[in-house]
Amino acid sequence: MPELPEVETVRRGLEQKLNNFIISSVEVCRDSTVAYPINKQEFIEGLQGSLIYKWGRRGKYLIAELKKFKNNSVEIISEETTKGNGYLIVHLRMTGYFTFTKNSSKPCKHTRIRIFDNNNNELRYIDLRSFGQMWWVKEGLSPNNVIKGLGSLGPEPFSENFDVNYLNKIISKRKSPIKSILLDQKIIAGIGNIYADESLYAAGISPFRESNTIKKNELIKLKASIIDVLKKSIGSGGTTFSDFRDLEGETGNFGLQTNVYRRTGKECRKCKNLIERKKIAGRSTHWCRTCQK
Numbered sequence: 001m002p003e004l005p006e007v008e009t010v011r012r013g014l015e016q017k018l019n020n021f022i023i024s025s026v027e028v029c030r031d032s033t034v035a036y037p038i039n040k041q042e043f044i045e046g047l048q049g050s051l052i053y054k055w056g057r058r059g060k061y062l063i064a065e066l067k068k069f070k071n072n073s074v075e076i077i078s079e080e081t082t083k084g085n086g087y088l089i090v091h092l093r094m095t096g097y098f099t100f101t102k103n104s105s106k107p108c109k110h111t112r113i114r115i116f117d118n119n120n121n122e123l124r125y126i127d128l129r130s131f132g133q134m135w136w137v138k139e140g141l142s143p144n145n146v147i148k149g150l151g152s153l154g155p156e157p158f159s160e161n162f163d164v165n166y167l168n169k170i171i172s173k174r175k176s177p178i179k180s181i182l183l184d185q186k187i188i189a190g191i192g193n194i195y196a197d198e199s200l201y202a203a204g205i206s207p208f209r210e211s212n213t214i215k216k217n218e219l220i221k222l223k224a225s226i227i228d229v230l231k232k233s234i235g236s237g238g239t240t241f242s243d244f245r246d247l248e249g250e251t252g253n254f255g256l257q258t259n260v261y262r263r264t265g266k267e268c269r270k271c272k273n274l275i276e277r278k279k280i281a282g283r284s285t286h287w288c289r290t291c292q293k
């Protein structure tokens with residue numbers, strides 16, 4: 001599943017490729033991909049004529065700010081000529097990805113949504129397992145109210161609200177393993193299995209530790225490790241492990257080398273003991289018994 005670094009990589013790709021992209025038509029190939037409005041025709045008509053103005057991200061959600069031209073003629077994009085037209089929001093879930101093609105080719109059978117501009121450029125959304133979702137939240141409605149998962153997200157790891165005091169407050173009240181705390185999107189936005197395992201290894205903390213036993217100096221290290229691991233991963237475009245593709249549909253070319261994730265039975269890079277795997281709350285957890293206490 002794409003996590004924060006992969007979604008951020010997609011966001012940057014979309015921002016780069018979709019410069020002044022004005023949606024002329026939308027084709028919904030699979031109805032269930034449209035999560036909102038319930039009526040897919042409303043989704044299609046809502047998007048038509050919209051300028052994709054800006055691509056943002058919150059947790060694992062991609063959020064495109066839309067604008068419409070006031071007098072139907074496309075002119076210079078400015079505050080005077082445009083008005084807000086809500087948001088196009090996307091969650092890639094397990095296997096969703098975008099491609100951007102200049103001369104529209106025949107869509108593969110996993111194509112879910114096709115978005116075209118007037119020059120026959122196509123932003124295509126493909127999703128093998130079809131858990132991904134899209135929302136058009138019209139102007140005046142709050143995306144946080146329409147999408148529960150979005151409204152309940154905890155702070156972004158790179159935001160000021162995510163600090164040691166915040167983490168301390170959260171863990172001091174909880175006995176659950178620290179790994180499950182890191183995976184909880186209501187506590188921290190954007191971290192999934194890969195980056196939880198890698199951050200805990202970097203901080204030297206066992207994923208099984210009861211959260212309220214973690215001391216302040218360990219929390220300082222954990223917070224720094226999370227930031228460091230995420231930043232490094234964004235820099236290398238994500239990991240090879242999530243079924244993640246960039247806008248060209250490429251997969252497997254991303255540079256981040258993991259220390260524990262999917263290295264079961266391999267030597268720890270620090271101590272040479274073997275990396276182990278065990279499930280926590282249904283998720284495979286990888287760790288080094290010697291380096292993580």
Ligand SMILES: [Zn+2]
Nearest residue numbers: 268271288291
């Ligand atoms: Zn080790």
